[in-house]
Amino acid sequence: MAGRLSGGGGAAVYTMAAATLVFVAAPLAVVVALSFSEGALATFPPVGFTTAWYEAVIANEEFQNAFMVSVLLALAATATSFALGVPAAYALDRWPVPGARMIEAALLSPFILPILITGLALLQFLAAMKMRDAAVNLFIGHVLVTLPYLVRTVTASLKQVDRSLEEAATTLGAAPWQVFWRVTVPQIVPGIAAGCLFAFMVSFDDFPISFWLGDAETMPLPIFLHSSMSKVFDPSITAMSSLMILTGILAVIGLEKLVGLRRAMSV
């Protein structure tokens, strides 16, 4: 494979890719650079070097609250999507379910439907049901957006399972549950873990669902950040943003270590 990008054409491809990666990294790098600025405003160029904004942000109670809301919400949504999505993906792969293709498309449909509208539909529905607890409403909405990630990664992992190993175990006298736990599960665990990690990040970063369903008391981090941006103009915004960038980088490293990014993204 290594030889397929060679010669002048290959160099051109590498150059264009490198230029695009600068475009990809630039806005994030600017945010991080300004988070260490001693200036009173988050404006370019940064002045001096200080970690004071980080100290201020970490000590900020509203930030702590929003962070806890986001982490708990993401954990709860991921765990629930796991509980709903793993059996569903397993059934789609292993059982002769009537209309399996339709059902799979339905389970993955939150991918293609605009999330802004999914959130609005849910807001209107939960209001009509007289459900006023923002924490519960956010939880339902976040399960909705994380579920398809679990379904997709588990389905992809199951397709890669070596069926001959399962057959060998069965032939050697293993009971079906033993085959499942000792042969199938170990093969799909990394894929499922990657799916969970990705689902966690999708929930942690979500704006459109939380925008409709959150309230002043239960405000996830992206909503808190968005509302701070129109009120606060000092570099503490860039410090909060940098912490979110750091979380994202850690997640990508996690995915790379778990299964390799290309497999995690089915590339």
Added chain:
Amino acid sequence: MTTSALETTGIASRRPMLPRSLVGLLLLGPALAFLMTFLVLPSLILLGYSVLTQSQAGDISLPLTFGSYERLVTSAAYRRVAMTTLRVAFFTSVVALLLAYPLAMVIAYGRPLASRITMMLVVAPLVVSVIVRTYGWQLVLGNNNTGVLNWLLSALGAGPASVRLLYTEWAIVIASVHVFLPLMVLPLAASLARINSSLNEAARMLGAPAWRAFLRITLPLSIPGLIAGLTIVFSLTAASYVTPQMVGGNRGLMLGVLLEQQINTSFDWPMAAALAAVLVAIALIANVGVGWLAERHFRGR
């Protein structure tokens, strides 16, 4: 799928307690029930709202009316917003495609280290909130000299505040390309990686120059990934809210922002529901319609 020995002789014959398809449905049940209750039903109700009438007091009820849709089509202001939306979505998907192709090629065919680094840099923004990324573009595109781009240009001697991009349609296109680029690169790279490398080698051995082998073999065979990327980027851009709201300003009003205004400023639910129906229709046409056409086309050949 191959029918394995496990399926024919295993579980079913040993434990004939439940019909196999029933077990499957039981495993699917909770996920499907959740989806029906919290996605399908609410979406249908919202669609229903778009053809109902809202009273002065805010109650939504009969009579049925297509008034909201009619206003969408006939009002010049709404039409302008719709055109802005389609234009931004179009340019975003085209620019994203042009930028994504070299990245996808490096991921699929590059040296292992280059491929890994590219993959990480492409995926990392995907797990950084769109709020943070769009905020980064606010800082880069700032219209006065504290914007990074203007600062850079003036340092290069272009004079102070020489570009005014923030709060224009182009700012939305630039930021949206950044937000959705990974969703273009990933299907494209997957598509490129699946192409049998011996096809290219054969073409090269038979004397085709690299650019011709690319145009005649790699490019046509990557079309499925290309279409997948284009449709997803187009439909997500068309329905986006955060990016146009943060960098678009008044001149870059898009349908998603208009929808939010209907709810939070005008309290006009039927109109918001009609806008939602239009955005869902765009998403379904782009994803399902184009996918179906493409599949038919390729099967025909």
